[in-house]
Amino acid sequence: MTDTTTTGRQLPDRLDNPVKSAVLSWESLLVLVALAIFIANSFASPYFLNEWSLSDMTFNFTEKALIALAMALVIITGEIDLSVASIIALASTMMGLALQAGADTPMLVAVGVGVGILCGAFNGFLITGLKLPSIVVTIGTMSLFRGIAYIVLGDQSFKGYPVDFSWFGQGYVFWVISFELVLFLVCALIFYVVLHHTNFGRRVFAIGNNATAARFSGVRVDRIKFVLFCLTGLMSGIAAVLLTARLGSTRPSIAQGFELEAVTMVVLGGVSILGGSGTIIGVVLAALIMGLVTFGLGLLNVPGIVMSIFIGSLLIVVIALPILFRMWRQRKA
Amino acid sequence: MDCPDEPGNDDCGWYCATSRALLPMTEPILTLTGISKSFPGVRALHNVSLELFPGQVTALIGENGAGKSTLVKTLTGIYQPDEGEIRVNGQVVSLPTAISATASGITAIYQETVLFDELSVAENIYLGHAPRNRFGMIDWKTMRTEAQKTLDAMAAGIDAGIPLKELGIAKKHLVAVARALSVDAQVVIMDEPTAALSQKEIEELYVLVELLKEDGKAILFISHKFDEIYRICDRFTVFRDGEMVGKGFIKETPENEIVKLMVGRSVDHIFPARAATIGETVLEVKGLSHPTEFEDISFEVRKGEILGFYGLVGAGRSEVMQAVFGMTQIASGTMVLDGKTIAPKSAADAVEAGIVYVPEERGKQGVITGEPIFKNVSLPSIDKTSARGFIRMAEEFALARTYTERLDLRASSLSQNVSTLSGGNQQKVVIAKWLATLPKVIILDEPTKGIDIGSKAAVHEFMGELVSQGLSVIMVSSELPEILGMSDRVVVMREGHIIETLENKNLQPETLVRLAAGIAKEKAA
Numbered sequence: 089m090t091d092t093t094t095t096g097r098q099l100p101d102r103l104d105n106p107v108k109s110a111v112l113s114w115e116s117l118l119v120l121v122a123l124a125i126f127i128a129n130s131f132a133s134p135y136f137l138n139e140w141s142l143s144d145m146t147f148n149f150t151e152k153a154l155i156a157l158a159m160a161l162v163i164i165t166g167e168i169d170l171s172v173a174s175i176i177a178l179a180s181t182m183m184g185l186a187l188q189a190g191a192d193t194p195m196l197v198a199v200g201v202g203v204g205i206l207c208g209a210f211n212g213f214l215i216t217g218l219k220l221p222s223i224v225v226t227i228g229t230m231s232l233f234r235g236i237a238y239i240v241l242g243d244q245s246f247k248g249y250p251v252d253f254s255w256f257g258q259g260y261v262f263w264v265i266s267f268e269l270v271l272f273l274v275c276a277l278i279f280y281v282v283l284h285h286t287n288f289g290r291r292v293f294a295i296g297n298n299a300t301a302a303r304f305s306g307v308r309v310d311r312i313k314f315v316l317f318c319l320t321g322l323m324s325g326i327a328a329v330l331l332t333a334r335l336g337s338t339r340p341s342i343a344q345g346f347e348l349e350a351v352t353m354v355v356l357g358g359v360s361i362l363g364g365s366g367t368i369i370g371v372v373l374a375a376l377i378m379g380l381v382t383f384g385l386g387l388l389n390v391p392g393i394v395m396s397i398f399i400g401s402l403l404i405v406v407i408a409l410p411i412l413f414r415m416w417r418q419r420k421a
Numbered sequence: 422m423d424c425p426d427e428p429g430n431d432d433c434g435w436y437c438a439t440s441r442a443l444l445p446m447t448e449p450i451l452t453l454t455g456i457s458k459s460f461p462g463v464r465a466l467h468n469v470s471l472e473l474f475p476g477q478v479t480a481l482i483g484e485n486g487a488g489k490s491t492l493v494k495t496l497t498g499i500y501q502p503d504e505g506e507i508r509v510n511g512q513v514v515s516l517p518t519a520i521s522a523t524a525s526g527i528t529a530i531y532q533e534t535v536l537f538d539e540l541s542v543a544e545n546i547y548l549g550h551a552p553r554n555r556f557g558m559i560d561w562k563t564m565r566t567e568a569q570k571t572l573d574a575m576a577a578g579i580d581a582g583i584p585l586k587e588l589g590i591a592k593k594h595l596v597a598v599a600r601a602l603s604v605d606a607q608v609v610i611m612d613e614p615t616a617a618l619s620q621k622e623i624e625e626l627y628v629l630v631e632l633l634k635e636d637g638k639a640i641l642f643i644s645h646k647f648d649e650i651y652r653i654c655d656r657f658t659v660f661r662d663g664e665m666v667g668k669g670f671i672k673e674t675p676e677n678e679i680v681k682l683m684v685g686r687s688v689d690h691i692f693p694a695r696a697a698t699i700g701e702t703v704l705e706v707k708g709l710s711h712p713t714e715f716e717d718i719s720f721e722v723r724k725g726e727i728l729g730f731y732g733l734v735g736a737g738r739s740e741v742m743q744a745v746f747g748m749t750q751i752a753s754g755t756m757v758l759d760g761k762t763i764a765p766k767s768a769a770d771a772v773e774a775g776i777v778y779v780p781e782e783r784g785k786q787g788v789i790t791g792e793p794i795f796k797n798v799s800l801p802s803i804d805k806t807s808a809r810g811f812i813r814m815a816e817e818f819a820l821a822r823t824y825t826e827r828l829d830l831r832a833s834s835l836s837q838n839v840s841t842l843s844g845g846n847q848q849k850v851v852i853a854k855w856l857a858t859l860p861k862v863i864i865l866d867e868p869t870k871g872i873d874i875g876s877k878a879a880v881h882e883f884m885g886e887l888v889s890q891g892l893s894v895i896m897v898s899s900e901l902p903e904i905l906g907m908s909d910r911v912v913v914m915r916e917g918h919i920i921e922t923l924e925n926k927n928l929q930p931e932t933l934v935r936l937a938a939g940i941a942k943e944k945a946a
Binding site for chain 1: 748767768769771772773778780785786787788789790791792795796799800801803804807810811812818822825826830832833834835836837854858
């Protein structure tokens with residue numbers, strides 16, 4: 089035996105060059121796409137290359153992207169949460185009720201975030217406690233949570249949020265950098281560290297790759313999934329505070345369709361819809377791309393319905409691309 | 422080339438010279454010549470030849486990674502060979518798809534049957550070639566009666582109308598055989614068909630093989646078990662590292678010659694001798710009961726001891742072990758580990774207490790496929806290599822390296838994906854993962870099932886090393902030589918009960934088989 093797999097030698101940590109694999113990654117493709125859209129936008133509209141335009145652009149994605157961060161972790165474990173937009177509706181409605189009861193700004197924030205966590209915990213209990221499939225549970229709570237908002241509000245709306253409350257959705261930390269953008273970047277950093285540099289993140293990936301083997305390896309699978317659904321609830325609650333503060337009102341139809349955009353960001357970011365792989369950097373880049381695209385189309389006066397056609401097509405293309413790529417490689421092999 | 426002699430005669434191994442008078446001279450049904458197949462970085466098959474004769478069973482022997490599976494996939498139309506030709510009855514055929522392989526009369530029965538649980542037995546038998554009525558629709562009535570006829574001819578005792586999922590794995594194999602008969606296959610490939618079967622079920626399968634032989638089918642039989650190769654095979658072909666290194670007639674070739682061909686060196690079949698110093702009781706299990714799987718299970722395992730669990734498949738051994746490991750919840754019973762009562766509610770609890778479990782289903786429960794070796798090894802002990810929950814890669818790699826090297830893991834790097842490892846090496850990853858948690862009791866469930874002889878010996882040797890370091894080992898096994906060769910004491914289980922616990926001194930294999938099968942002293946009727 090003269091091959092390389094003889095015994096008694098030290099196994100190297102890795103063989104492939106980490107720099108090379110970083111250059112050839114999905115994330116570097118996303119960077120190129122983002123740059124291309126940025127350049128296309130600046131040629132398409134004279135109003136685009138302006139610090140305030142670019143600042144406005146970030147509002148197109150920050151709230152959804154906050155949810156997408158937590159959604160990424162949920163999808164990596166092989167689950168999904170489709171109720172996030174409805175959690176926003178319910179949290180916002182409860183904030184409206186709190187406002188009518190005379191709550192001040194800290195109280196409003198606490199209600200929004202608290203309702204979000206409770207909704208997430210409810211999802212998590214049904215999924216891990218009663219062992220129901222997450223796609224069914226969250227389709228159910230999607231109708232349930234928004235249904236409650238419709239019962240409370242009917243065709244009415246809550247208005248008259250305090251001025252200092254509106255800062256969460258409309259305020260700037262300095263110059264053109266909004267509070268929403270700063271909050272998103274801070275959260276992205278936290279999620280990046282948690283997913284890629286902690287034991288918790290390592291277990292999330294293990295569950296997504298093989299939940300049974302993870303359980304047999306001593307990973308508390310249900311506990312981690314429960315925490316993750318609470319986390320999407322929390323992020324939805326935060327998004328509810330931001331969105332309500334930005335709009336200055338609550339209608340039961342608030343944040344309609346956010347769940348699809350959040351899922352699109354996650355999948356576009358390179359997270360496998362089957363679970364087990366993905367990065368936070370990819371999700372952040374995908375959020376930026378979605379923001380650039382929708383804002384660019386908005387500057388060109390493209391109607392909203394066309395935008396949703398575009399986003400739907402994007403989702404399909406992004407899911408199909410890696411599969412087509414694999415088929416092409418197999419044919420070559 | 423390390424062929425023992427006559428390096429010039431590479432066309433046909435060195436056993437060809439022996440007489441052929443034992444078997445009637447017949448033309449082979451299937452002839453492979455010069456088959457080569459490469460994957461990126463791996464040469465799976467190189468210039469391989471094989472002949473299969475009607476009415477004869479040819480054993481395909483080789484360690485894991487020798488190229489047996491690749492050959493099967495080439496014959497069933499899943500892989501396309503890079504070079505070489507396949508002839509069926511003298512005609513060159515190409516097998517671009519599984520359907521074309523079936524049309525050429527080649528069918529395969531796998532270790533874990535590839536059938537459809539939700540369909541009926543008859544539908545499984547006739548899937549893809551269902552009888553049609555004059556409107557071109559499936560003729561359900563004919564299908565059902567024909568399927569039943571085939572099953573009855575095999576004396577299978579299976580109703581063709583019931584859904585497949587109601588059958589056990591042995592009966593599913595029978596359905597797979599019935600399927601082979603119904604497509605009128607000339608070549609039947611059996612890929613480790615007995616790996617998941619109990620002794621009694623294996624006997625039934627042997628009868629079927631005889632039936633297929635009488636029918637004039639050419640059978641390719643892949644197995645790691647020498648007793649069955651010697652029992653039912655006529656010829657053999659040995660593969661090593663993707664090449665054919667020898668072939669001949671089984672009856673004329675002693676076992677150790679074949680082993681020598683397989684591994685390219687001679688391997689003692691003998692289990693490692695151990696000077697066991699058995700200490701006090703480490704784990705005591707009392708009156709463990711489960712609503713359906715087992716009842717009143719009591720045993721103890723001592724420091725430095727290997728406790729064997731023998732029984733037929735389905736006797737409830739794995740279920741008991743998974744209960745001890747916290748994966749199955751018990752109705753009643755107690756467990757005491759090192760004097761402390763434990764009641765694990767999850768695998769995490771059991772690992773914390775110091776009990777670990779190497780599962781039988783390596784791919785589903787053992788390794789996390791899709792993740793690299795080092796992440797698999799560190800997963801249960803990640804808290805130890807990290808600092809306040811933050812991962813430290815250097816420590817993690819060091820831990821993985823320490824334990825994989827102790828087990829002599831063969832891989833290209835610690836970042837290699839575990840799904841690309843052979844079964845034996847995957848098993849080493851699972852064992853390394855548990856050793857890193859510094860357990861007190863390690864439960865091994867069929868630790869050498871489906872792994873090659875080289876890895877098997879390594880695992881056995883390692884078990885001896887573990888107990889000499891003061892660990893306690895519980896080994897569930899259906900292989901008698903393994904039970905008798907490794908255990909200090911043997912627990913025999915049948916139908917969810919412990920029948921007897923025996924000291925392994927002058928223990929006769931027949932005794933264990935009788936106890937496990939529930940046969941009284943006199944011979945079974």
